[in-house]
């Protein structure tokens with residue numbers, strides 16, 4: 162069952178009922194000002210950091226679902242309704258929500274009044290615009306009232322939910338005409354405030370939540386709206402809000418429009434005040450002045466569209482498969498932007514106050530983003546590397562606003578260092594910009610110990626070399642990519658963190674997964690050394706990689722698949738010797754994509770085992786058999802009920818690893834089959850089972866052992882976005898950036914048909930057409946600007962700006 166449809170021409174998903182199984186959300190904002198907006202107008206906004214600079218309140222963990230947003234109420238006689246249906250939930254005569262790329266548009270009709278709300282964050286201001294249009298489609302005049310409503314968050318979203326003894330006394334606002342200024346804590350340590358304004362004269366406002374809602378009411382029944390009269394309340398402590406009242410007369414057929422602006426404003430420390438106690442409103446007024454007319458809004462909206470036209474022209478495919486084109490050209494790339502911006506901080510499942518930017522997460526997010534805006538990827542790499550420690554280990558997370566490592570969680574996740582090599586290598590392969598390796602980057606944000614980025618990569622590499630266990634495999638530390646494989650923690654009491662409890666960094670427990678990563682990214686490190694002219698270091702690196710390769714093929718091999726790990730007692734994890742959890746997906750995918758065991762025939766066996774033991778119709782499960790008991794020596798992985806999350810869920814993030822591994826073996830059919838199983842466009846038709854948004858990936862789909870097999874959870878912020886884009890764009894469609902130039906080497910299913918691709922790369926445009934000849938892999942001929950070339954790599958030549966490439970497979 163579906164709750165909407167894709168409109169590819171407009172790059173939108175059109176939701177046709179507000180009653181989706183879960184809130185289906187979108188993200189607004191590209192750089193500093195962000196909003197989450199659901200299909201019923203729920204959501205919230207923040208500036209740069211969802212924890213520290215939250216503008217509006219949202220109620221996680223509340224009922225009904227999706228409580229609090231930026232609401233508009235329309236009062237038409239005795240009927241009060243909202244264009245997004247919530248919060249009043251008056252039945253609408255028609256409803257539509259279009260989630261587009263960086264904007265959402267609601268269009269609803271009730272009693273012959275049509276309301277539409279277009280909401281987006283303009284490119285060059287720290288605000289959200291909501292453009293509201295009301296049309297009277299009846300044959301008589303209508304007297305309506307339009308009300309707006311947002312509830313301010315007192316900036317620190319964590320403190321806002323906890324520290325009531327203070328917070329209920331600090332709220333302050335100023336009101337000037339149609340603009341409400343939220344200035345809590347501005348008197349003392351803040352130099353920023355928020356505004357909510359509308360480009361018309363208002364009939365009344367409210368800034369006190371209690372005055373607006375009435376005691377014991379929620380936003381579903383604001384007394385002031387139902388009475389048709391806001392009270393001009395001035396908040397003092399308690400819960401400040403911003404609500405406007407506009408009385409409107411509409412002749413038959415007439416339309417009126419309004420621009421509501423929710424903004425964030427900062428003043429320089431010495432220009433905070435206009436006069437004693439009165440905030441300096443100059444920058445706010447200047448911002449508002451930019452969005453007064455409909456033409457202003459149209460222009461800002463056109464800028465946003467043009468921005469995305471440009472980004473989405475960098476990688477564009479035209480195949481005979483509509484679903485692939487839709488995901489590759491629109492939604493997958495869009496989700497990559499969102500994960501790049503948010504890491505794992507703010508979604509409907511990540512509360513914005515927990516994890517900030519993840520070291521491993523952000524490095525992986527880069528992989529799917531770097532072609533879009535390489536400069537931002539560059540900046541991010543430096544930020545991430547700045548949280549590394551001198552021994553090569555790293556803070557597992559850092560706060561986006563301060564860019565400082567988070568010491569609650571600390572370090573000791575032993576896969577982290579290698580992801581820095583992965584991200585940097587991807588950046589350089591994309592751009593050819595070797596200068597990044599010479600950037601001076603601090604350790605733990607301490608400039609006195611700064612060193613060139615290249616040296617950070619060396620420390621990453623050596624961290625693994627210097628932290629090996631009894632089988633010459635990498636020590637796992639607190640966990641590797643699988644946060645829940647906690648082999649050194651032994652947590653037996655509720656409330657203890659599975660990751661940081663106990664000895665945590667034992668000298669015995671080892672990870673075959675990190676070994677696979679080391680083989681892959683160790684080679685990428687060696688290539689960077691070579692490019693830097695350091696062939697001795699490249700040789701040393703390759704010798705270490707070779708040792709690791711051998712260790713994986715011996716101690717890391719179980720007979721039919723790769724072992725997952727060795728626990729703190731040196732027992733195997735993910736082996737046929739185990740009672741539960743005999744086979745894990747991660748080492749099968751990653752070791753094979755790193756090329757391990759291909760020539761020895763191990764890779765083929767490992768992937769066959771994946772197919773036999775882990776595959777389901779909804780994707781490949783992370784492990785089998787599921788843990789039915791808590792294993793103290795394994796930790797959180799065995800804490801989840803069977804079929805959920807890391808305990809035998811379909812963890813979408815590592816499905817592309819297996820799909821890529823299949824392309825390494827030339828199995829286009831199987832690679833694509835795996836791709837399709839979790840691909841949103843393919844899953845759309847089972848939206849009633851899948852539940853999460855059909856236009857983006859979720860972190861997890863419940864596995865075969867779960868009661869709700871096939872149900873998605875934790876949508877949007879997942880490494881699945883980047884890895885799937887890498888899989889489909891670089892391996893299946895086969896356009897892979899190397900240091901020497903673009904490689905064209907697709908691996909597609911036999912019936913895929915011919916396809917065309919535009920790829921912009923290092924300042925040139927490549928127009929590529931691929932004749933598949935029914936083959937799954939193998940380039941027979943590559944003709945570049947009329948000349949046949951050897952191999953699959955089109956040598957990069959800065960003097961050529963246009964390439965016409967014909968690739969003939971078979």
Ligand code: GLC
Pocket residue numbers: 505519521522641642643644645807860879880
């Ligand atoms: C989550 C985390 C990621 C981790 C994965 C597996 O997606 O964000 O860092 O690798 O879970 O545990």
Ligand code: GLC
Pocket residue numbers: 644645660797806807
């Ligand atoms: C990852 C995992 C999750 C785990 C968490 C711990 O996000 O997906 O299952 O609880 O890490 O930090």
